[in-house]
Amino acid sequence: MSPNYSISNPDSLLSPSLVIFRDHLIHNIDAMIKLAGGPERLRPHCKTHKMAAVTKLMLDRGITKHKAATIAEAEMLAQCGVKDIVISYNMVGPNIARAIDLAKAYPDARITVAADDADCIEQLGAAAIQAGVTIGVVLDVNPGRDRTGVVPGPAAAALYKQIAHTPGLRAEGLHLYDGQQIQADPVERKHAVDQVWERVVAFRELLERNGLPVPRIICGGTPTFPVYAQMTDSVIELSPGTCVFHDKSYGEKYCDLSPFVPAAVVFTRVVSRPTPNRVTLDVGTKAVASDPPMGQRVVLPAIADGVQVLHNEEHLVVETPDSGKWKVGEWTLAIPRHVCPTSALHRAAYVIENGQLIDEWEVTSRDRKLTI
Numbered sequence: 206m207s208p209n210y211s212i213s214n215p216d217s218l219l220s221p222s223l224v225i226f227r228d229h230l231i232h233n234i235d236a237m238i239k240l241a242g243g244p245e246r247l248r249p250h251c252k253t254h255k256m257a258a259v260t261k262l263m264l265d266r267g268i269t270k271h272k273a274a275t276i277a278e279a280e281m282l283a284q285c286g287v288k289d290i291v292i293s294y295n296m297v298g299p300n301i302a303r304a305i306d307l308a309k310a311y312p313d314a315r316i317t318v319a320a321d322d323a324d325c326i327e328q329l330g331a332a333a334i335q336a337g338v339t340i341g342v343v344l345d346v347n348p349g350r351d352r353t354g355v356v357p358g359p360a361a362a363a364l365y366k367q368i369a370h371t372p373g374l375r376a377e378g379l380h381l382y383d384g385q386q387i388q389a390d391p392v393e394r395k396h397a398v399d400q401v402w403e404r405v406v407a408f409r410e411l412l413e414r415n416g417l418p419v420p421r422i423i424c425g426g427t428p429t430f431p432v433y434a435q436m437t438d439s440v441i442e443l444s445p446g447t448c449v450f451h452d453k454s455y456g457e458k459y460c461d462l463s464p465f466v467p468a469a470v471v472f473t474r475v476v477s478r479p480t481p482n483r484v485t486l487d488v489g490t491k492a493v494a495s496d497p498p499m500g501q502r503v504v505l506p507a508i509a510d511g512v513q514v515l516h517n518e519e520h521l522v523v524e525t526p527d528s529g530k531w532k533v534g535e536w537t538l539a540i541p542r543h544v545c546p547t548s549a550l551h552r553a554a555y556v557i558e559n560g561q562l563i564d565e566w567e568v569t570s571r572d573r574k575l576t577i
């Protein structure tokens with residue numbers, strides 16, 4: 206698909222603003238379902254979009270299982286009617302009570318959290334028993350990223366046994382996020398994933414031999430999505446996030462993600478022409494993610510030969526021999542290299558369909574607290 210980013214009524218759009226091309230978004234959701242082999246194998250991570258409207262589009266297409274990073278994201282999912290929610294971190298501090306409150310507020314939803322720590326498991330179980338609820342727990346496995354999780358082996362098995370035997374908790378399987386698998390070559394990426402997967406399968410067998418069922422293994426993000434999607438193990442749940450909106454860094458790096466197109470971009474205007482070869486746009490670091498290296502945070506298709514020389518809170522300064530073509534006040538689109546933090550910078554997004562502004566969607570769970 207060669208995406209069309211035309212906007213026929215740009216004068217009504219504030220800048221800088223997040224713009225979602227609804228056709229492209231739906232294309233990505235459908236591509237995700239196709240790659241997965243069906244909506245039932247998916248558990249997309251909502252941290253990329255954070256939007257109730259996007260969640261509902263996925264529910265309409267039969268994607269019933271979702272993953273969240275924060276209680277606010279989980280609450281947004283529950284408000285949308287999602288009945289199977291996994292929060293991917295240990296519940297710590299007041300988040301223990303918030304997870305319990307979420308389960309109480311949505312009794313017909315299965316609320317599951319990831320855990321990798323004996324104290325967290327104990328505290329969560331005690332709080333669940335006191336509140337009269339049951340919380341699902343997936344053991345967070347460390348697949349080599351060394352960010353969270355426990356390495357598969359006897360100590361990890363003991364933790365899973367603790368989960369299974371703690372009143373108030375339900376052992377729901379394993380969770381692994383392998384963000385270290387960033388090999389551009391799909392064959393190399395698959396090889397690396399297969400090596401980890403062998404250890405995870407051996408670990409699952411160890412648990413099952415000890416009478417501990419493993420009903421699900423929640424796997425990966427967008428780069429490893431095509432790899433796990435090819436596997437036929439029925440317990441696998443695929444949890445990409447980024448490909449729903451997609452972005453330039455994944456788009457440029459991974460040829461096997463070519464079915465996905467950027468669906469969320471930043472609408473920006475020229476706010477100054479400070480020197481003869483410079484164009485200054487209002488897409489600063491408060492409008493687009495600044496975790497990619499300076500000079501590479503956005504792609505500007507309309508200023509393809511531009512060099513991004515300065516990026517401040519409200520300004521992106523681009524040097525281009527074609528600066529004379531740009532007038533102050535003219536608009537263009539900036540495609541983020543990292544879309545997930547970009548969406549969190551905006552309260553709402555304009556929605557464009559067939560070139561027309563058709564709606565505005567709230568970025569519902571950009572706040573860390575909704576009600577709970």
Ligand SMILES: Cc1ncc(COP(=O)(O)O)c(C=O)c1O
Pocket residue numbers: 250293382425426427428444445446447448545
């Ligand atoms: C725990 C977890 N699961 C899934 C994802 C989704 O990964 P991606 O953004 O590559 O789709 C992330 C991304 O940060 C994550 O942290």
